[in-house]
Amino acid sequence: MVGRMEAECWVSSRSWQENISLKELQSRGVCLLKLQVSSQRTGLYGRLLVTFEPRRCASATALPSNSFTSGDIVGLYDEGGQLATGILTRIMQRSVTVAFDESHDFQLSLDRERAYRLLKLANDVTYKRLKKALITLKKYHSGPATSLIEVVFGGSPPSPASETQPPPFCNTSLDASQKEAVSFALSQKELAIIHGPPGTGKTTTVVEIILQAVRRGLKVLCCAPSNVAVDNLAERLARCQQKVLRLGHPARLLDCIQQHSLDAVLARSDSAQIVADIRKDIDQAFLKNRQTQDKREKSSFWNEIKLLRKELKEREEAAMLESLRSAAVVLATNTGASPDGPLKLLPDGHFDVVVIDECAQALEASCWIPLLKAGKCILAGDHKQLPPTIVSPKAAAAGLARSLMERLAAERGAGVVRTLTVQYRMHRAIMQWASEALYHGRLTAHPSVAGHLLRDLPGVAATEETGIPLLLVDTAGCGLFELEEEDDQSKGNPGEVRLVSLHVQALVEAGVRASDIAVITPYNLQVDLLRQSLAHRHPELEIKSVDGFQGREKEAVVLSFVRSNRKGEVGFLAEDRRINVAVTRARRHVAVVCDSRTVNSHAFLKTLLDHFTEHGEVRTAFEYLDDIVPENYSHESSQGHGQAGARPRDPAAAAGKPPGSRPREGVQEARAAAGLQRKMPGGKPSGPEVGSQPSLDGGGLCPEAADGGDRADRFRAEIAEFVASENTRLEFPASLNSHDRMWIHQIAEEHGLRHDSTGEGKKRFITVSKRAPPAPPPPAGGPTAPGPTEAEPPPGEQSGRDPPDLKALHLERLQREKSRREPQAEQGQRASRSGPRKLPEKKKKKEAKGHVAIDLPGEEDFDALVSAAVKADNTCGLAKCTASVATLGQLCLHCGRRFCLSHHLPEIHGCGERARAHARQRISREGVLYAGSGTKDRSLDPAKRAQLQRRLDKKLDELTSQRKSKRKEKEK
Numbered sequence: 020m021v022g023r024m025e026a027e028c029w030v031s032s033r034s035w036q037e038n039i040s041l042k043e044l045q046s047r048g049v050c051l052l053k054l055q056v057s058s059q060r061t062g063l064y065g066r067l068l069v070t071f072e073p074r075r076c077a078s079a080t081a082l083p084s085n086s087f088t089s090g091d092i093v094g095l096y097d098e099g100g101q102l103a104t105g106i107l108t109r110i111m112q113r114s115v116t117v118a119f120d121e122s123h124d125f126q127l128s129l130d131r132e133r134a135y136r137l138l139k140l141a142n143d144v145t146y147k148r149l150k151k152a153l154i155t156l157k158k159y160h161s162g163p164a165t166s167l168i169e170v171v172f173g174g175s176p177p178s179p180a181s182e183t184q185p186p187p188f189c190n191t192s193l194d195a196s197q198k199e200a201v202s203f204a205l206s207q208k209e210l211a212i213i214h215g216p217p218g219t220g221k222t223t224t225v226v227e228i229i230l231q232a233v234r235r236g237l238k239v240l241c242c243a244p245s246n247v248a249v250d251n252l253a254e255r256l257a258r259c260q261q262k263v264l265r266l267g268h269p270a271r272l273l274d275c276i277q278q279h280s281l282d283a284v285l286a287r288s289d290s291a292q293i294v295a296d297i298r299k300d301i302d303q304a305f306l307k308n309r310q311t312q313d314k315r316e317k318s319s320f321w322n323e324i325k326l327l328r329k330e331l332k333e334r335e336e337a338a339m340l341e342s343l344r345s346a347a348v349v350l351a352t353n354t355g356a357s358p359d360g361p362l363k364l365l366p367d368g369h370f371d372v373v374v375i376d377e378c379a380q381a382l383e384a385s386c387w388i389p390l391l392k393a394g395k396c397i398l399a400g401d402h403k404q405l406p407p408t409i410v411s412p413k414a415a416a417a418g419l420a421r422s423l424m425e426r427l428a429a430e431r432g433a434g435v436v437r438t439l440t441v442q443y444r445m446h447r448a449i450m451q452w453a454s455e456a457l458y459h460g461r462l463t464a465h466p467s468v469a470g471h472l473l474r475d476l477p478g479v480a481a482t483e484e485t486g487i488p489l490l491l492v493d494t495a496g497c498g499l500f501e502l503e504e505e506d507d508q509s510k511g512n513p514g515e516v517r518l519v520s521l522h523v524q525a526l527v528e529a530g531v532r533a534s535d536i537a538v539i540t541p542y543n544l545q546v547d548l549l550r551q552s553l554a555h556r557h558p559e560l561e562i563k564s565v566d567g568f569q570g571r572e573k574e575a576v577v578l579s580f581v582r583s584n585r586k587g588e589v590g591f592l593a594e595d596r597r598i599n600v601a602v603t604r605a606r607r608h609v610a611v612v613c614d615s616r617t618v619n620s621h622a623f624l625k626t627l628l629d630h631f632t633e634h635g636e637v638r639t640a641f642e643y644l645d646d647i648v649p650e651n652y653s654h655e656s657s658q659g660h661g662q663a664g665a666r667p668r669d670p671a672a673a674a675g676k677p678p679g680s681r682p683r684e685g686v687q688e689a690r691a692a693a694g695l696q697r698k699m700p701g702g703k704p705s706g707p708e709v710g711s712q713p714s715l716d717g718g719g720l721c722p723e724a725a726d727g728g729d730r731a732d733r734f735r736a737e738i739a740e741f742v743a744s745e746n747t748r749l750e751f752p753a754s755l756n757s758h759d760r761m762w763i764h765q766i767a768e769e770h771g772l773r774h775d776s777t778g779e780g781k782k783r784f785i786t787v788s789k790r791a792p793p794a795p796p797p798p799a800g801g802p803t804a805p806g807p808t809e810a811e812p813p814p815g816e817q818s819g820r821d822p823p824d825l826k827a828l829h830l831e832r833l834q835r836e837k838s839r840r841e842p843q844a845e846q847g848q849r850a851s852r853s854g855p856r857k858l859p860e861k862k863k864k865k866e867a868k869g870h871v872a873i874d875l876p877g878e879e880d881f882d883a884l885v886s887a888a889v890k891a892d893n894t895c896g897l898a899k900c901t902a903s904v905a906t907l908g909q910l911c912l913h914c915g916r917r918f919c920l921s922h923h924l925p926e927i928h929g930c931g932e933r934a935r936a937h938a939r940q941r942i943s944r945e946g947v948l949y950a951g952s953g954t955k956d957r958s959l960d961p962a963k964r965a966q967l968q969r970r971l972d973k974k975l976d977e978l979t980s981q982r983k984s985k986r987k988e989k990e991k
Contacts, residue, residue, distance in 0.1 A: 040976040048086040048543055049139040056131045072114045074134060081112045081554055084546040090246045090271035093117060094138045106270035118270035148357045152388045163368045163394045170209045177435060180206040189230045197224045200437040204228045204397050212428060212436045213399040216458050217603035218444025225376055225399045226255045233347045237371040241350045242389045244381035246271045252376060253279055253350045264346035267355050290338045297331045340364045353385040382407045383423040398424045403457045404600050405569050441465055444572055444606050446488040452630040453603050473575060473607045479530035489609055489635025492518050495616040497640040500583045502962055509544035512581045513962045515612045516548045519579050521643045522610055523553060526575055533557040535574040539601050541565050541591040545581050551961055565601045576605035580613035587620035595623045731762045738766050753784040760785055895919040897928050
């Protein structure tokens with residue numbers, strides 16, 4: 020069944036490549052278009068190495084995101100069709116190098132001015148080797164692997180371990196769990212599994228096992244599913260002065276391993292010169308055969324060539340056999356250990372032990388290629404990380420994605436498994452999440468790495484970013500949604516691209532080298548968007564997908580989860596092992612940029628965010644981007660505190676900037692008002708839960724519902740004491756954090772006190788004061804409309820109180836005037852007896868220039884009092900304006916007052932700054948420009964351009980297929 024599923028997978032892959040357009044293949048990462056030759060040279064034992072790069076006329080300066088890796092079989096094409104097949108040796112962001120085999124009858128000639136393309140070819144050689152191994156396994160009856168097969172498939176239990184003394188370790192720095200794993204692997208007779216979580220020194224342990232086996236005189240065949248993993252082992256063993264032999268195409272090997280490859284060993288052997296002479300004789304025979312026209316001579320030359328080729332084959336096989344026998348350790352990929360390769364020269368039972376590293380990433384069918392060559396196997400890897408890559412979902416669902424190591428670990432359990440528990444890579448805060456979520460809490464951080472941070476690196480300054488191991492940048496409620504496009508498997512999020520760029524820039528400015536930072540995301544479209552934003556500024560910065568970064572590590576890792584939607588769909592993020600790989604690549608710092616509301620819909624991802632909330636620092640996108648507003652922002656006018664229209668006490672808003680503008684110290688108040696407080700490492704959350712929707716309606720700021728209740732009670736008691744005292748002003752120290760300032764703002768508002776934040780940065784402090792008494796009323800007969808000090812604060816100043824009610828103010832003023840005039844009533848009556856008193860002419864003219872004088876009513880004239888109040892309410896709210904607003908008045912949404920048509924514009928009556936801030940917020944939220952709000956940006960967003968390009972390509976492909984079908988019908 021496994022062979023059939025693998026066949027279906029290969030066939031579907033081949034037909035998939037043949038029936039899809041070239042641009043679609045490039046968008047899926049299996050084709051590179053518009054390449055030109057930048058250099059070519061001879062190397063790798065006579066093979067031609069050609070380096071390609073994007074054409075100079077192309078808009079892109081770097082290769083698009085792709086799935087090419089070293090060792091892939093690729094086809095070289097031009098406009099006329101396929102030119103050659105080669106092996107990809109090296110791929111970088113701006114170039115790709117391919118090795119071509121030049122035979123005696125083939126000469127590859129490439130033009131530097133022509134355009135070429137590279138296509139990843141479906142490799143049927145691997146499929147044939149897997150199928151052959153499964154057939155051999157099915158028919159296997161006797162041989163070195165008989166007992167091993169019985170144990171692996173449950174036919175018999177593992178044999179009792181042999182009792183041996185602990186060996187003298189070659190590496191004396193091994194920890195206790197590593198030493199136990201080495202002793203256990205050596206004592207087992209058929210099967211041993213070494214489970215190595217991230218950073219626990221799995222490769223170091225495997226190397227020690229191999230060295231101990233060689234010391235005992237055993238022959239070891241060491242394999243892995245990838246060339247990189249095999250080369251890593253070969254390099255480690257070569258440092259220990261072991262005689263190793265690396266099988267495989269030289270183009271697939273690292274430069275440091277070339278000297279240990281089979282080609283290099285044969286080139287240094289005694290028979291190398293004889294083999295070279297035979298090849299030279301064959302070339303001369305071919306040349307003479309072309310020059311002659313005589314049939315007898317041609318037949319003679321062909322016979323000579325056959326004899327020379329036979330001799331060449333015998334000489335080469337003898338040299339290879341000698342090299343294989345003399346090697347203590349032979350290394351190859353799983354499929355490279357096939358019987359149709361060099362290992363066919365060795366007799367059955369030559370190897371005593373087979374070691375398969377990174378077994379959890381290999382197909383079980385591929386593992387049986389080397390396992391049939393020995394009676395004992397040692398499997399090493401981590402089945403909690405990425406599984407084997409399976410193209411066919413049907414095959415994966417049927418069990419092909421389950422590795423041999425995962426199956427045996429589940430079936431055999433602790434009897435054949437030893438887990439490494441001390442990790443040497445990550446800060447304890449990074450490690451703790453993976454340990455608890457996937458490894459049953461068994462991992463511990465070595466003291467050398469348990470507390471290391473970015474600021475401990477040479478040349479790195481101590482900043483907020485370099486002093487924390489975990490950072491969560493939450494975009495929930497900020498409207499930074501993913502790109503939505505139908506029929507597109509990849510996803511992108513331009514908002515997260517901006518956040519990642521700002522954080523990377525902060526790390527680089529602090530002194531962290533770009534080469535020590537990795538940006539990882541699960542989607543290829545997001546990789547492209549990130550490269551467009553960062554590659555030109557930081558060429559050494561690695562930006563890759565999760566799958567392309569397994570087995571690597573960096574000092575700092577920035578993760579972009581991309582997914583942000585109202586449905587709560589997480590896509591690839593739902594694969595727990597993929598997230599484990601992404602997080603555990605970091606040594607000192609991990610930053611996650613995501614929408615907590617979307618990500619929290621998945622239980623496993625919620626554990627990650629909860630860990631970052633508890634042990635790291637949480638920030639909101641408001642702190643980084645100054646052109647976003649909450650989704651539930653309302654531009655409606657409010658008559659009370661806490662409405663979504665404006666953010667009281669936000670210095671950014673006071674300055675006319677959108678909430679969240681820098682500097683960072685100024686943002687703390689905006690974040691406090693929005694209920695998105697930062698939580699410091701090791702402390703308690705200073706605001707609502709990270710995954711919750713930010714609330715701007717006042718409901719999220721309830722002290723009883725948040726942590727820090729002790730501090731809130733202390734502030735409440737202090738303010739209550741201030742209210743009861745005769746003091747009019749209370750200042751709080753600048754040492755308070757943003758969370759404490761939030762409490763003070765809210766408690767002061769509850770007591771009806773004025774509360775202002777002044778100062779910048781660390782010098783910011785809060786002043787609480789009692790409401791100032793209203794200004795004394797104007798003289799009798801003077802204007803009764805409220806002045807600026809009564810109705811609203813001066814422009815640009817935050818008052819900390821609600822917009823006043825003109826009618827209520829007028830009634831209060833009448834009451835005060837009444838009580839003031841009572842002591843003077845008798846004097847007025849006496850004065851009236853002596854005759855009426857005339858006002859000077861100048862004073863009458865001065866009164867006529869202001870508001871219409873309103874005669875104050877008598878003590879019991881209630882109707883006159885109401886009439887005066889109504890008249891004041893129907894007058895323009897601007898001082899010195901007597902126009903009536905009963906019919907043609909305009910209500911200002913920013914101050915709540917009514918103005919005449921001459922003064923209703925915010926810029927005229929003093930609300931211009933508030934109107935401009937409100938307009939910027941509305942434009943940011945709705946994405947619509949209104950009259951007078953500025954000039955529309957005509958440039959097309961790169962992400963939108965990419966979407967339109969893909970749609971255009973799709974449409975062109977449909978039209979092309981239609982034309983082809985019509986041509987076929989006409990031909991018929």
